[in-house]
Amino acid sequence: MNPYWSKIAQEITPYQPGEQPVDMNYIKLNTNENPYPPSPAVLKALAVTADHKLRLYPEPSAVELRKVIAAYYQLVPDQVFLGNGSDEVLAFSFLAFFNPDDTIVFPDITYSFYPVYCSLFKAKHRLIELTEDFSLPHVDLLSGASQGFIIANPNAPTGRYLELERVEQLLKANQSRLIIIDEAYIDFGGESAVKLINQYANLLIIQTVSKARSLAGLRVGFALGQQGLIEGLTRIKNSFNSYTLDRLAIAGAIASFQDQDYFLTSRDRVIQTRERIVAALKKKGFQVIPSQANFIFISHQHHKAEQLFAQLKLQGILVRYFKQPRIENYLRVSIGTEQEMDTFLTVISALIKEGD
């Protein structure tokens, strides 16, 4: 503890991202990155943009990218907000829409950054207990005082998808509360709630180019919602950092949205691999939560997840393990290339055989 730290720096427990090892060539199935490279059109756009103009600031609202994203989702540019990764968009959402002491509701098993933002921005949170199979229960979820609801759809780390009809029920029943749908993984099989935006003023969707578009290293996330919500986010951004997106990020993201064929092909490859691996793991006796994401959440009755995690790591395969009540016997495994997943399957099959 450093004597100059503020109270908040002393008290907060920061979010812990998955490991990004530098020491060894792991098969990296631990941070839900896309195993395929970004579109060649993106790499070309980055190379072309890396020129003398880097001495200039970027256009602060990144309007060119907002136009491209708006056209892609049949919205207008004023319904699109951009940030340095969707984590930053989430952080700005807390400042734009919630006050200290507000209560924010989210599931007990979900993206572990949400409670960290609550601590950072002094909001309270209330957890909704997911059912045994990690589904959202069919009850009046938001009864009681609360100002907002955050739901990752598909959820992380389970991969479970909430049908659009249920998302709409939530929006309809809670028009006085902001509902944030974190759709970081929506492109891997779910249906986005984006078509509900013009109907529901309380809907904010957050997405990213980090997953289905293979651009986690570029740091571009975005929010979609009615104009008033986007204006609120913009007020916060412009009170924090005018230039959250750099010139390269803007150019790369534009090129990604313009290469639809590449996006669909690499996204479909991930989905196909996921389905093949799920079937194979089930045959080996694993329980697999149904996933519409680029990762799967698995457990085995006779083998402790923590041990499997450590043994996989020793053999050069990194997956994610959360030592947390209810999920301490699960592993989250990102979907890699066909070859990486074959190796994963061979290694984990040998491990469960050894232990029998």
Ligand code: PMP
């Ligand atoms: N939401 C969820 C549910 C995530 O899993 C992640 C990735 N860790 C993010 C948001 C943040 O993604 P990014 O900041 O790379 O856009």
